[in-house]
Amino acid sequence: MIKMTNVTKQYGDFAAVKKLSLTVNQAEFLVVLGPSGCGKSTLLRLINKMIERDEGEIQVGGVNIDELKGEELRKTIGYVIQSIGLFPHMDVKKNIGIVPHLLKWEENKINKRVDEMLLLVGLETEVYKNKRPNELSGGEAQRIGVARAIASDPEILLMDEPFGAVDPINRLRLQKEFRKIQRKLKKTVVFVTHDIDEALLLADRICIMNQGEILQIATPEKMLLHPKNDFVKEFFKGEGILTILSRKLAVDYAEPTILVGEPLDENATLRDVLTEMLLRGEEMITLINGSISWEKILKIAGSEINEF
Incomplete structure (x- = not known):
């Protein structure tokens, strides 16, 4: 579904990612984990052409992204960030329906889809669809952000620390609910976090990064029991069979x-x-x-x- 081969992104003398190669399988939940500044968010922005790479090749759905305009590619990929990015001048209905509207869906189809998405993320349609973002709690806003990202039914979701600003209780609830949604819809998810517990809860596989490089890609179980090097071992220190x-x-x-x-x-x-x-x-x-x-x-x- 997503394939990156020897991808490098430079900012002057600083390499945000270095010779990075990665394959994300269809319907896989891949969590990209690592300390701040290791290149996690850069990886997401490279996939959806928000920034251009300096070297290497990226394919999405078997197509080299060089063949696609950035805005057209991004219409086919859901994107959720920590700051949510809901449009403050739009109500919930218009926020969720923004990409279907850009794709020129019929109004009746958009309205139906908005109702479906609100139910999917556990919010009552009549209560929430006319609210403005400033009337939502942090947890509610994050749910709307997820609903908007999947409203156009994209095959791929890119998520950059989407639950990072939510309180711990609601965060755990959102994590569990989103994992259920992903399994139900069989979306391909690339999810960035620096939180080990979040990674272990959500991931089919974990990709651990440091200083712009991938150190290990493995299932959580394999990574916990067989870390590839001392950095990975230290990063997961204290985790084990109970995890x-x-x-x-x-x-x-x-x-x-x-x-x-x-x-x-x-x-x-x-x-x-x-x-x-x-x-x-x-x-x-x-x-x-x-x-x-x-x-x-x-x-x-x-x-x-x-x-x-």
Whole structure:
């Protein structure tokens, strides 16, 4: 879906990215992780031609982006940034419908799409579509930003620390909800962050960068258990098998045995189950579709370590 080959971007003597090669697969959620100034945001801006590279080649959907005008390319790619960028003089309806309008969709189709997008991000259409950005909370504005980015049904979403300005509770909620949306719509996502927890929660694969270079691309599990070098190892210091368990939904590992008791929430992870077992002093916990045992969790943890 996205392929970058030996891409370099210079600002004078400073290389923002150096000989960068990267492939993002269709429907993949790739998180680009690294410290501030490592080239993460530059990578996104190169993909959608907001800036031009100095060397190398970039393909989107099998097409060299040199063959496309920047504005035409950007109409096919959703883009979400931390500052949201909602137009203050437009209501929510017009903000969400801006790209479909530029694509000359019919008005009825745009109105229907706006309603669909508001429902998708968990906001009531009649309550929110006529509001102005200054009437929204930070979390609501971020949801509108996501809705706007996917309103024209782009195959690709580029997201630059989109939840960075939201309070921790709403941020976690938004992260989980967006991951569900991505899985449902099967969009290709390149998501920039400097937050390790966010990367581990969201990513199919993580691309870790430093000083304009890619140091390692791997699944979160492989990166945690087999860091490629000392920088990656130090960056993930303190993370381990508990973090891996926190990425796995317990319902995916449920056994058919039905127990008496209140089941854990459908979004409970294996780490949540482990914590609940320790608090209750029990070796088996009820889930909405069965149950899971202490022994089962230990087997899963062991298999993850052995696999990688």
